[in-house]
Amino acid sequence: MNNSFKEKAMQLVFLLAACASIIAVILICVFMFGNGIPAMSKIGIVNFLTGTLWEPFADVYGILPMIVGSIYVTVGAIIIGVPVGIFCAAYMARFCGPLQYKVLKPAIDLLAGIPSIVYGFFGLVVIVPIMKDIFGTSGKGILTASIMLGIMILPTIITVSESAIRAVPESYYEGSLALGATHERSVFATLIPAAKSGITAAVILGVGRAIGETLAVSMIIGNQAIMPDSILSGARTMTTNIVLEMGYATGIHRQALIATGVVLFAFILIINLLFTLIKERSARNE
Protein backbone atom coordinates (compact mmCIF):
# COMPACT_ATOMS: atom_id res chain seq x y z
CA MET A 1 0.00 0.00 0.00
CA ASN A 2 2.68 2.43 1.07
CA ASN A 3 4.66 1.75 -2.07
CA SER A 4 1.79 2.20 -4.44
CA PHE A 5 0.95 5.45 -2.70
CA LYS A 6 4.50 6.65 -3.26
CA GLU A 7 4.30 5.63 -6.90
CA LYS A 8 1.07 7.54 -7.39
CA ALA A 9 2.33 10.58 -5.48
CA MET A 10 5.54 10.80 -7.49
CA GLN A 11 3.70 10.35 -10.74
CA LEU A 12 1.64 13.36 -9.77
CA VAL A 13 4.83 15.29 -8.96
CA PHE A 14 6.26 14.49 -12.40
CA LEU A 15 3.00 15.50 -14.03
CA LEU A 16 2.92 18.81 -12.16
CA ALA A 17 6.53 19.52 -13.09
CA ALA A 18 5.67 18.82 -16.70
CA CYS A 19 2.93 21.41 -16.50
CA ALA A 20 5.45 24.10 -15.49
CA SER A 21 6.12 25.05 -19.08
CA ILE A 22 2.41 25.35 -19.80
CA ILE A 23 1.95 27.58 -16.77
CA ALA A 24 4.96 29.67 -17.77
CA VAL A 25 3.61 30.27 -21.27
CA ILE A 26 0.17 31.16 -19.91
CA LEU A 27 1.68 33.60 -17.40
CA ILE A 28 3.86 35.21 -20.05
CA CYS A 29 0.90 35.62 -22.40
CA VAL A 30 -1.38 36.96 -19.68
CA PHE A 31 1.10 39.51 -18.43
CA MET A 32 2.37 40.63 -21.82
CA PHE A 33 -1.04 40.91 -23.49
CA GLY A 34 -2.75 42.09 -20.30
CA ASN A 35 -0.39 45.03 -20.02
CA GLY A 36 0.16 45.72 -23.68
CA ILE A 37 -3.31 45.51 -25.19
CA PRO A 38 -4.85 48.27 -23.00
CA ALA A 39 -2.03 50.61 -24.00
CA MET A 40 -2.54 49.76 -27.65
CA SER A 41 -6.25 50.46 -27.47
CA LYS A 42 -5.62 53.73 -25.61
CA ILE A 43 -3.18 54.88 -28.28
CA GLY A 44 -5.28 53.31 -31.01
CA ILE A 45 -4.02 50.13 -32.58
CA VAL A 46 -3.76 51.67 -36.04
CA ASN A 47 -1.95 54.75 -34.73
CA PHE A 48 0.37 52.59 -32.70
CA LEU A 49 1.26 50.18 -35.48
CA THR A 50 1.42 52.61 -38.37
CA GLY A 51 2.47 55.83 -36.67
CA THR A 52 5.90 56.99 -37.82
CA LEU A 53 6.58 59.26 -34.87
CA TRP A 54 7.80 58.09 -31.48
CA GLU A 55 7.81 61.06 -29.14
CA PRO A 56 7.19 59.95 -25.57
CA PHE A 57 7.40 63.51 -24.26
CA ALA A 58 4.52 64.55 -26.51
CA ASP A 59 2.66 61.29 -25.78
CA VAL A 60 2.94 60.26 -29.43
CA TYR A 61 3.65 56.58 -29.83
CA GLY A 62 4.05 55.09 -33.28
CA ILE A 63 6.25 52.05 -33.65
CA LEU A 64 6.34 51.66 -37.41
CA PRO A 65 9.98 52.88 -37.54
CA MET A 66 10.92 50.15 -35.05
CA ILE A 67 9.01 47.44 -36.91
CA VAL A 68 10.72 48.49 -40.13
CA GLY A 69 14.08 48.64 -38.32
CA SER A 70 13.62 45.12 -36.97
CA ILE A 71 12.66 43.78 -40.39
CA TYR A 72 15.59 45.53 -42.10
CA VAL A 73 18.25 44.19 -39.74
CA THR A 74 16.74 40.72 -39.77
CA VAL A 75 16.65 40.59 -43.57
CA GLY A 76 20.19 41.98 -43.64
CA ALA A 77 21.38 39.34 -41.18
CA ILE A 78 19.78 36.61 -43.30
CA ILE A 79 21.36 37.91 -46.52
CA ILE A 80 24.77 37.93 -44.86
CA GLY A 81 24.54 34.93 -42.57
CA VAL A 82 22.57 32.33 -44.52
CA PRO A 83 24.80 31.83 -47.60
CA VAL A 84 27.96 31.68 -45.51
CA GLY A 85 26.21 29.42 -43.02
CA ILE A 86 24.96 26.95 -45.63
CA PHE A 87 28.29 26.83 -47.45
CA CYS A 88 30.05 26.28 -44.16
CA ALA A 89 27.58 23.54 -43.20
CA ALA A 90 28.22 21.86 -46.57
CA TYR A 91 31.94 22.10 -45.90
CA MET A 92 31.54 20.43 -42.52
CA ALA A 93 29.20 17.73 -43.73
CA ARG A 94 30.78 16.86 -47.07
CA PHE A 95 34.08 18.59 -47.81
CA CYS A 96 36.38 18.64 -44.82
CA GLY A 97 38.65 16.01 -43.39
CA PRO A 98 38.51 14.94 -39.74
CA LEU A 99 41.31 17.37 -38.86
CA GLN A 100 39.50 20.45 -40.17
CA TYR A 101 36.32 19.23 -38.51
CA LYS A 102 38.12 19.05 -35.19
CA VAL A 103 38.96 22.74 -35.54
CA LEU A 104 35.67 23.94 -36.98
CA LYS A 105 33.26 22.20 -34.63
CA PRO A 106 34.60 23.72 -31.40
CA ALA A 107 35.01 27.06 -33.17
CA ILE A 108 31.32 27.09 -34.04
CA ASP A 109 30.33 25.97 -30.54
CA LEU A 110 32.38 28.83 -29.17
CA LEU A 111 30.74 31.30 -31.57
CA ALA A 112 27.40 30.08 -30.25
CA GLY A 113 28.50 30.51 -26.65
CA ILE A 114 29.92 34.02 -26.82
CA PRO A 115 27.57 36.36 -24.92
CA SER A 116 25.69 38.87 -27.05
CA ILE A 117 27.10 41.73 -25.00
CA VAL A 118 30.59 40.70 -26.13
CA TYR A 119 29.44 40.63 -29.75
CA GLY A 120 27.99 44.10 -29.30
CA PHE A 121 31.21 45.31 -27.79
CA PHE A 122 33.23 43.86 -30.65
CA GLY A 123 30.86 45.51 -33.10
CA LEU A 124 31.23 48.81 -31.31
CA VAL A 125 35.02 48.86 -31.16
CA VAL A 126 35.84 47.10 -34.45
CA ILE A 127 33.02 47.10 -37.00
CA VAL A 128 31.68 50.58 -36.27
CA PRO A 129 35.07 52.32 -36.87
CA ILE A 130 35.58 50.31 -40.06
CA MET A 131 32.15 51.33 -41.38
CA LYS A 132 32.89 54.91 -40.41
CA ASP A 133 36.08 54.87 -42.47
CA ILE A 134 34.47 53.26 -45.48
CA PHE A 135 31.23 55.23 -45.68
CA GLY A 136 32.04 58.41 -43.79
CA THR A 137 28.90 58.10 -41.65
CA SER A 138 28.75 57.67 -37.89
CA GLY A 139 29.42 53.99 -38.54
CA LYS A 140 26.34 52.96 -36.59
CA GLY A 141 23.37 51.85 -38.58
CA ILE A 142 21.37 49.10 -40.22
CA LEU A 143 24.24 47.67 -42.27
CA THR A 144 26.55 47.47 -39.25
CA ALA A 145 23.87 45.75 -37.19
CA SER A 146 23.10 43.37 -40.07
CA ILE A 147 26.73 42.30 -40.35
CA MET A 148 26.93 41.72 -36.59
CA LEU A 149 23.67 39.76 -36.53
CA GLY A 150 24.75 37.83 -39.62
CA ILE A 151 27.75 36.65 -37.61
CA MET A 152 25.64 35.93 -34.53
CA ILE A 153 23.20 33.67 -36.36
CA LEU A 154 25.98 31.71 -38.10
CA PRO A 155 26.28 28.99 -35.44
CA THR A 156 22.53 28.34 -35.48
CA ILE A 157 22.39 28.15 -39.28
CA ILE A 158 25.51 25.98 -39.52
CA THR A 159 24.61 23.48 -36.80
CA VAL A 160 21.03 22.89 -37.93
CA SER A 161 21.88 22.83 -41.66
CA GLU A 162 24.79 20.48 -41.10
CA SER A 163 22.65 17.89 -39.39
CA ALA A 164 19.99 18.31 -42.10
CA ILE A 165 22.57 17.67 -44.84
CA ARG A 166 23.96 14.70 -42.96
CA ALA A 167 20.46 13.22 -42.61
CA VAL A 168 20.08 12.87 -46.40
CA PRO A 169 20.56 9.22 -47.43
CA GLU A 170 23.97 8.42 -48.87
CA SER A 171 22.34 6.87 -51.96
CA TYR A 172 21.28 10.33 -53.22
CA TYR A 173 24.89 11.40 -53.31
CA GLU A 174 26.12 8.17 -54.83
CA GLY A 175 23.41 8.25 -57.48
CA SER A 176 24.43 11.72 -58.50
CA LEU A 177 28.11 10.74 -58.69
CA ALA A 178 27.20 7.72 -60.78
CA LEU A 179 25.48 10.02 -63.25
CA GLY A 180 28.80 11.74 -63.75
CA ALA A 181 28.27 14.82 -61.59
CA THR A 182 31.21 16.26 -59.72
CA HIS A 183 31.38 16.11 -55.95
CA GLU A 184 30.36 19.78 -55.71
CA ARG A 185 27.44 19.36 -58.07
CA SER A 186 26.26 16.29 -56.17
CA VAL A 187 26.31 18.16 -52.90
CA PHE A 188 24.63 21.33 -54.15
CA ALA A 189 22.24 19.84 -56.68
CA THR A 190 21.06 16.78 -54.76
CA LEU A 191 21.98 16.85 -51.06
CA ILE A 192 21.09 20.45 -50.31
CA PRO A 193 17.75 20.40 -52.17
CA ALA A 194 16.93 17.17 -50.32
CA ALA A 195 17.77 18.84 -47.02
CA LYS A 196 15.75 21.94 -47.78
CA SER A 197 13.18 21.62 -45.03
CA GLY A 198 15.91 21.23 -42.42
CA ILE A 199 17.76 24.19 -43.87
CA THR A 200 14.55 26.25 -43.93
CA ALA A 201 14.10 25.42 -40.25
CA ALA A 202 17.66 26.64 -39.66
CA VAL A 203 16.91 29.92 -41.41
CA ILE A 204 13.72 30.41 -39.39
CA LEU A 205 15.61 29.80 -36.16
CA GLY A 206 18.12 32.37 -37.37
CA VAL A 207 15.33 34.86 -38.05
CA GLY A 208 14.04 34.32 -34.53
CA ARG A 209 17.44 34.95 -33.08
CA ALA A 210 18.10 38.02 -35.19
CA ILE A 211 14.75 39.68 -34.54
CA GLY A 212 15.00 39.04 -30.81
CA GLU A 213 18.59 40.16 -30.30
CA THR A 214 18.72 43.22 -28.14
CA LEU A 215 21.91 44.47 -26.57
CA ALA A 216 24.38 43.72 -29.33
CA VAL A 217 22.08 45.61 -31.68
CA SER A 218 21.49 48.52 -29.32
CA MET A 219 25.21 49.31 -29.29
CA ILE A 220 25.74 49.51 -33.01
CA ILE A 221 22.52 50.56 -34.69
CA GLY A 222 22.43 54.20 -33.62
CA ASN A 223 19.01 53.95 -31.99
CA GLN A 224 17.32 56.90 -33.71
CA ALA A 225 13.56 56.36 -33.57
CA ILE A 226 13.02 57.52 -37.14
CA MET A 227 12.12 55.82 -40.38
CA PRO A 228 15.42 54.64 -41.87
CA ASP A 229 16.00 56.02 -45.39
CA SER A 230 19.02 53.92 -46.34
CA ILE A 231 20.88 50.88 -45.10
CA LEU A 232 23.56 53.17 -43.73
CA SER A 233 21.22 55.30 -41.67
CA GLY A 234 20.70 54.79 -37.98
CA ALA A 235 17.58 53.01 -36.87
CA ARG A 236 15.98 51.42 -33.86
CA THR A 237 14.51 47.96 -33.50
CA MET A 238 11.59 46.88 -31.35
CA THR A 239 13.94 45.16 -28.92
CA THR A 240 16.23 48.15 -28.49
CA ASN A 241 13.25 50.45 -28.10
CA ILE A 242 12.24 48.47 -25.02
CA VAL A 243 15.65 48.17 -23.44
CA LEU A 244 16.60 51.81 -23.99
CA GLU A 245 13.57 53.43 -22.43
CA MET A 246 12.20 50.91 -19.94
CA GLY A 247 14.53 52.22 -17.23
CA TYR A 248 12.85 55.58 -16.88
CA ALA A 249 9.45 55.15 -18.54
CA THR A 250 6.28 55.58 -16.49
CA GLY A 251 2.55 55.51 -17.12
CA ILE A 252 1.40 55.30 -20.72
CA HIS A 253 5.01 55.47 -21.96
CA ARG A 254 5.85 52.28 -20.09
CA GLN A 255 2.69 50.63 -21.37
CA ALA A 256 3.62 51.62 -24.91
CA LEU A 257 6.98 49.91 -24.43
CA ILE A 258 5.25 46.77 -23.17
CA ALA A 259 2.97 46.99 -26.20
CA THR A 260 6.12 47.10 -28.34
CA GLY A 261 7.07 43.87 -26.61
CA VAL A 262 3.65 42.44 -27.46
CA VAL A 263 4.15 43.22 -31.15
CA LEU A 264 7.59 41.59 -31.02
CA PHE A 265 6.05 38.63 -29.20
CA ALA A 266 3.44 38.30 -31.95
CA PHE A 267 6.21 38.26 -34.55
CA ILE A 268 8.01 35.54 -32.57
CA LEU A 269 4.85 33.45 -32.21
CA ILE A 270 4.35 33.56 -35.97
CA ILE A 271 7.97 32.55 -36.53
CA ASN A 272 7.60 29.69 -34.03
CA LEU A 273 4.44 28.54 -35.74
CA LEU A 274 6.20 28.49 -39.12
CA PHE A 275 9.06 26.54 -37.56
CA THR A 276 6.70 23.95 -36.08
CA LEU A 277 4.82 23.57 -39.36
CA ILE A 278 8.01 23.03 -41.34
CA LYS A 279 9.33 20.57 -38.80
CA GLU A 280 6.09 18.62 -38.87
CA ARG A 281 6.12 18.56 -42.66
CA SER A 282 9.67 17.27 -42.77
CA ALA A 283 8.82 14.65 -40.12
CA ARG A 284 5.93 13.46 -42.26
CA ASN A 285 8.17 13.22 -45.31
CA GLU A 286 10.57 10.88 -43.58
Place this chain on the structure above:
Amino acid sequence: MNKLSAYKGRPGSLALRIMVDLSAALTVLVLVALVGYILYKGIPNLHLDLFQWTYTTDNVSMMPAIINTLTITFCSLLVAVPFGVFSAVYLVEYAGRGNKLVKVIRLTTETLSGIPSIIYGLFGFLFFVVALGWSYSILAGIMTLAIMILPLIMRTTEEALKAVPDTYREGSFGLGAGKLRTVFKVVLPSAVPGILAGVILGVGRIVGETAALIYTAGTVTGVASSLLSSGRTLSVHMYALLSEGLYMDQAYATAVVLLIMVIIINAISSLVAKKVAGKAA
Protein backbone atom coordinates in the same frame (compact mmCIF):
# COMPACT_ATOMS: atom_id res chain seq x y z
CA MET B 1 43.43 22.31 -54.00
CA ASN B 2 46.27 20.30 -55.54
CA LYS B 3 43.72 18.59 -57.73
CA LEU B 4 42.93 21.73 -59.68
CA SER B 5 43.07 19.81 -62.94
CA ALA B 6 39.99 17.89 -61.83
CA TYR B 7 37.99 21.11 -62.22
CA LYS B 8 39.11 21.66 -65.82
CA GLY B 9 36.04 22.48 -67.85
CA ARG B 10 33.89 22.57 -64.77
CA PRO B 11 33.94 26.22 -63.69
CA GLY B 12 30.70 25.87 -61.72
CA SER B 13 32.11 23.17 -59.51
CA LEU B 14 35.31 25.12 -59.01
CA ALA B 15 33.34 28.22 -58.01
CA LEU B 16 31.26 26.23 -55.55
CA ARG B 17 34.36 24.66 -54.09
CA ILE B 18 35.93 28.08 -53.61
CA MET B 19 32.77 29.46 -51.97
CA VAL B 20 32.62 26.51 -49.61
CA ASP B 21 36.24 26.82 -48.58
CA LEU B 22 35.97 30.58 -48.23
CA SER B 23 32.87 30.36 -46.06
CA ALA B 24 34.48 27.88 -43.70
CA ALA B 25 37.62 29.99 -43.53
CA LEU B 26 35.58 33.13 -42.96
CA THR B 27 33.70 31.55 -40.05
CA VAL B 28 36.93 30.59 -38.32
CA LEU B 29 38.47 33.93 -39.15
CA VAL B 30 35.59 35.84 -37.54
CA LEU B 31 36.01 33.83 -34.35
CA VAL B 32 39.77 34.28 -34.30
CA ALA B 33 39.43 38.01 -34.94
CA LEU B 34 36.86 38.41 -32.20
CA VAL B 35 38.60 36.38 -29.54
CA GLY B 36 42.05 37.58 -30.55
CA TYR B 37 41.13 41.24 -30.56
CA ILE B 38 39.45 41.10 -27.18
CA LEU B 39 42.26 39.13 -25.56
CA TYR B 40 44.87 41.43 -27.14
CA LYS B 41 43.18 44.61 -25.94
CA GLY B 42 41.83 43.21 -22.70
CA ILE B 43 44.63 41.23 -21.08
CA PRO B 44 46.85 44.31 -20.52
CA ASN B 45 43.89 45.87 -18.71
CA LEU B 46 43.45 43.03 -16.24
CA HIS B 47 44.62 44.53 -12.95
CA LEU B 48 44.27 43.18 -9.45
CA ASP B 49 42.21 46.27 -8.68
CA LEU B 50 39.46 44.83 -10.82
CA PHE B 51 39.13 41.87 -8.49
CA GLN B 52 38.76 43.64 -5.16
CA TRP B 53 35.91 42.53 -2.98
CA THR B 54 34.00 45.77 -3.03
CA TYR B 55 33.13 47.98 -5.95
CA THR B 56 34.02 51.64 -5.89
CA THR B 57 34.01 54.12 -8.74
CA ASP B 58 37.82 54.11 -8.43
CA ASN B 59 38.55 50.43 -8.78
CA VAL B 60 35.46 49.48 -10.88
CA SER B 61 35.86 45.99 -9.44
CA MET B 62 34.07 43.16 -11.21
CA MET B 63 34.36 40.84 -8.23
CA PRO B 64 30.87 41.55 -6.85
CA ALA B 65 29.48 40.94 -10.34
CA ILE B 66 31.34 37.62 -10.53
CA ILE B 67 29.91 36.57 -7.17
CA ASN B 68 26.41 37.62 -8.25
CA THR B 69 26.84 35.64 -11.47
CA LEU B 70 27.73 32.53 -9.48
CA THR B 71 24.79 33.00 -7.11
CA ILE B 72 22.29 33.60 -9.89
CA THR B 73 23.62 30.70 -11.97
CA PHE B 74 23.49 28.29 -9.03
CA CYS B 75 20.02 29.31 -7.87
CA SER B 76 18.51 29.34 -11.38
CA LEU B 77 19.77 25.79 -11.87
CA LEU B 78 18.37 24.86 -8.46
CA VAL B 79 14.93 25.87 -9.72
CA ALA B 80 15.12 24.83 -13.34
CA VAL B 81 16.89 21.45 -13.12
CA PRO B 82 14.33 19.63 -10.92
CA PHE B 83 11.44 20.98 -13.00
CA GLY B 84 13.21 20.23 -16.26
CA VAL B 85 14.31 16.72 -15.28
CA PHE B 86 10.96 15.79 -13.73
CA SER B 87 9.04 16.99 -16.77
CA ALA B 88 11.33 15.01 -19.03
CA VAL B 89 10.78 11.94 -16.84
CA TYR B 90 7.05 12.45 -17.20
CA LEU B 91 7.26 12.85 -20.97
CA VAL B 92 9.54 9.85 -21.55
CA GLU B 93 8.66 7.39 -18.79
CA TYR B 94 5.04 8.05 -17.87
CA ALA B 95 3.07 9.74 -20.63
CA GLY B 96 1.39 7.33 -22.98
CA ARG B 97 1.56 7.55 -26.75
CA GLY B 98 -0.78 10.07 -28.31
CA ASN B 99 -1.33 11.78 -24.97
CA LYS B 100 -2.97 15.18 -25.63
CA LEU B 101 -1.17 16.80 -22.71
CA VAL B 102 2.19 15.80 -24.14
CA LYS B 103 1.37 17.64 -27.35
CA VAL B 104 0.53 20.78 -25.38
CA ILE B 105 3.70 20.48 -23.31
CA ARG B 106 5.82 20.14 -26.42
CA LEU B 107 4.16 23.12 -28.02
CA THR B 108 4.68 25.32 -24.96
CA THR B 109 8.26 24.16 -24.51
CA GLU B 110 9.03 25.05 -28.10
CA THR B 111 7.35 28.41 -27.65
CA LEU B 112 9.44 29.06 -24.55
CA SER B 113 12.67 28.23 -26.33
CA GLY B 114 11.83 30.65 -29.13
CA ILE B 115 11.05 33.64 -26.91
CA PRO B 116 13.86 36.22 -27.00
CA SER B 117 15.47 37.25 -23.75
CA ILE B 118 14.13 40.80 -23.84
CA ILE B 119 10.58 39.40 -23.66
CA TYR B 120 11.62 37.29 -20.68
CA GLY B 121 13.03 40.46 -19.18
CA LEU B 122 9.79 42.35 -19.72
CA PHE B 123 7.73 39.49 -18.35
CA GLY B 124 10.01 39.11 -15.33
CA PHE B 125 9.69 42.81 -14.69
CA LEU B 126 5.88 42.77 -14.98
CA PHE B 127 5.35 39.58 -13.00
CA PHE B 128 8.11 39.16 -10.43
CA VAL B 129 9.20 42.77 -9.94
CA VAL B 130 5.84 44.57 -10.15
CA ALA B 131 2.99 42.09 -9.64
CA LEU B 132 4.66 40.00 -6.93
CA GLY B 133 6.32 43.08 -5.46
CA TRP B 134 9.84 41.66 -5.31
CA SER B 135 11.26 44.91 -6.75
CA TYR B 136 14.61 44.67 -8.54
CA SER B 137 16.09 41.61 -6.88
CA ILE B 138 18.29 38.70 -7.82
CA LEU B 139 15.34 36.45 -6.94
CA ALA B 140 13.35 38.03 -9.77
CA GLY B 141 16.36 37.48 -12.03
CA ILE B 142 16.75 33.87 -10.88
CA MET B 143 13.12 33.00 -11.56
CA THR B 144 13.18 34.69 -14.97
CA LEU B 145 16.32 32.81 -16.00
CA ALA B 146 14.97 29.55 -14.60
CA ILE B 147 11.98 29.80 -16.95
CA MET B 148 14.31 30.74 -19.78
CA ILE B 149 16.56 27.67 -19.45
CA LEU B 150 13.73 25.26 -18.59
CA PRO B 151 13.13 24.16 -22.22
CA LEU B 152 16.84 23.57 -22.70
CA ILE B 153 17.09 21.29 -19.64
CA MET B 154 13.89 19.51 -20.61
CA ARG B 155 14.99 18.80 -24.16
CA THR B 156 18.48 17.54 -23.29
CA THR B 157 17.16 15.40 -20.45
CA GLU B 158 14.49 13.97 -22.69
CA GLU B 159 17.09 12.96 -25.24
CA ALA B 160 19.28 11.47 -22.52
CA LEU B 161 16.38 9.44 -21.14
CA LYS B 162 15.39 8.20 -24.58
CA ALA B 163 18.97 7.04 -25.13
CA VAL B 164 18.78 4.72 -22.12
CA PRO B 165 18.19 1.24 -23.59
CA ASP B 166 14.88 -0.40 -22.73
CA THR B 167 16.73 -3.50 -21.55
CA TYR B 168 17.83 -1.50 -18.48
CA ARG B 169 14.22 -0.83 -17.59
CA GLU B 170 13.16 -4.40 -18.32
CA GLY B 171 16.02 -5.73 -16.22
CA SER B 172 15.00 -3.56 -13.33
CA PHE B 173 11.34 -4.56 -13.61
CA GLY B 174 12.43 -8.18 -13.90
CA LEU B 175 14.23 -7.91 -10.58
CA GLY B 176 10.97 -6.79 -9.03
CA ALA B 177 11.61 -3.06 -8.80
CA GLY B 178 8.67 -0.70 -9.19
CA LYS B 179 8.41 2.06 -11.77
CA LEU B 180 9.60 4.77 -9.41
CA ARG B 181 12.59 2.77 -8.23
CA THR B 182 13.49 1.98 -11.82
CA VAL B 183 13.39 5.67 -12.75
CA PHE B 184 15.52 6.84 -9.85
CA LYS B 185 17.95 3.92 -9.51
CA VAL B 186 18.39 2.80 -13.10
CA VAL B 187 17.19 5.25 -15.73
CA LEU B 188 18.23 8.60 -14.26
CA PRO B 189 21.73 7.51 -13.16
CA SER B 190 22.54 6.24 -16.64
CA ALA B 191 21.24 9.48 -18.13
CA VAL B 192 23.38 11.71 -15.91
CA PRO B 193 26.02 12.68 -18.52
CA GLY B 194 23.31 13.74 -20.96
CA ILE B 195 21.52 15.75 -18.30
CA LEU B 196 24.82 17.31 -17.30
CA ALA B 197 25.40 18.42 -20.89
CA GLY B 198 22.09 20.28 -20.76
CA VAL B 199 22.95 21.85 -17.42
CA ILE B 200 26.24 23.13 -18.80
CA LEU B 201 24.49 24.64 -21.82
CA GLY B 202 22.15 26.31 -19.34
CA VAL B 203 25.08 27.70 -17.39
CA GLY B 204 26.47 29.16 -20.60
CA ARG B 205 23.18 30.87 -21.36
CA ILE B 206 22.88 32.32 -17.86
CA VAL B 207 26.44 33.63 -17.82
CA GLY B 208 25.94 35.36 -21.16
CA GLU B 209 22.49 36.75 -20.42
CA THR B 210 21.95 40.47 -20.17
CA ALA B 211 18.62 41.60 -21.59
CA ALA B 212 16.55 39.39 -19.28
CA LEU B 213 18.39 40.65 -16.21
CA ILE B 214 18.64 44.42 -16.53
CA TYR B 215 15.02 44.99 -15.51
CA THR B 216 14.66 42.02 -13.16
CA ALA B 217 17.85 41.65 -11.12
CA GLY B 218 18.73 45.27 -11.70
CA THR B 219 22.13 46.89 -12.01
CA VAL B 220 23.29 47.55 -8.44
CA THR B 221 27.08 47.28 -8.27
CA GLY B 222 27.55 45.50 -4.94
CA VAL B 223 27.21 41.85 -3.95
CA ALA B 224 23.54 41.08 -3.41
CA SER B 225 23.16 40.65 0.35
CA SER B 226 19.98 38.60 0.11
CA LEU B 227 17.78 37.08 -2.54
CA LEU B 228 15.58 40.15 -2.41
CA SER B 229 18.32 42.67 -3.05
CA SER B 230 19.45 43.77 -6.46
CA GLY B 231 22.77 42.84 -8.01
CA ARG B 232 24.31 42.77 -11.48
CA THR B 233 25.93 39.80 -13.14
CA LEU B 234 29.14 40.07 -15.12
CA SER B 235 27.35 40.52 -18.46
CA VAL B 236 25.12 43.21 -17.01
CA HIS B 237 28.21 44.79 -15.44
CA MET B 238 29.78 44.97 -18.86
CA TYR B 239 26.64 46.48 -20.34
CA ALA B 240 26.57 49.10 -17.60
CA LEU B 241 30.24 49.95 -18.13
CA LEU B 242 29.62 50.41 -21.84
CA SER B 243 26.50 52.50 -21.45
CA GLU B 244 28.23 54.75 -18.93
CA GLY B 245 30.96 55.09 -21.53
CA LEU B 246 33.67 56.03 -19.02
CA TYR B 247 35.30 52.68 -18.50
CA MET B 248 36.40 51.27 -21.85
CA ASP B 249 39.57 49.67 -20.41
CA GLN B 250 37.58 47.92 -17.72
CA ALA B 251 35.03 46.82 -20.31
CA TYR B 252 37.82 45.15 -22.29
CA ALA B 253 38.99 43.39 -19.13
CA THR B 254 35.44 42.27 -18.32
CA ALA B 255 35.06 40.95 -21.85
CA VAL B 256 38.22 38.87 -21.35
CA VAL B 257 36.85 37.36 -18.14
CA LEU B 258 33.52 36.61 -19.82
CA LEU B 259 35.25 35.02 -22.79
CA ILE B 260 37.43 32.87 -20.55
CA MET B 261 34.33 31.73 -18.64
CA VAL B 262 32.61 30.80 -21.91
CA ILE B 263 35.69 28.96 -23.19
CA ILE B 264 35.88 26.94 -19.95
CA ILE B 265 32.16 26.15 -20.09
CA ASN B 266 32.50 25.03 -23.71
CA ALA B 267 35.51 22.86 -22.89
CA ILE B 268 33.62 21.12 -20.08
CA SER B 269 30.61 20.68 -22.32
CA SER B 270 32.60 19.03 -25.10
CA LEU B 271 34.28 16.75 -22.53
CA VAL B 272 30.87 15.67 -21.27
CA ALA B 273 29.60 15.27 -24.83
CA LYS B 274 32.53 12.98 -25.58
CA LYS B 275 31.71 10.95 -22.52
CA VAL B 276 28.09 10.62 -23.63
CA ALA B 277 29.17 9.60 -27.13
CA GLY B 278 31.67 7.11 -25.70
CA LYS B 279 28.96 5.56 -23.59
CA ALA B 280 26.57 5.26 -26.49
CA ALA B 281 29.19 3.51 -28.62
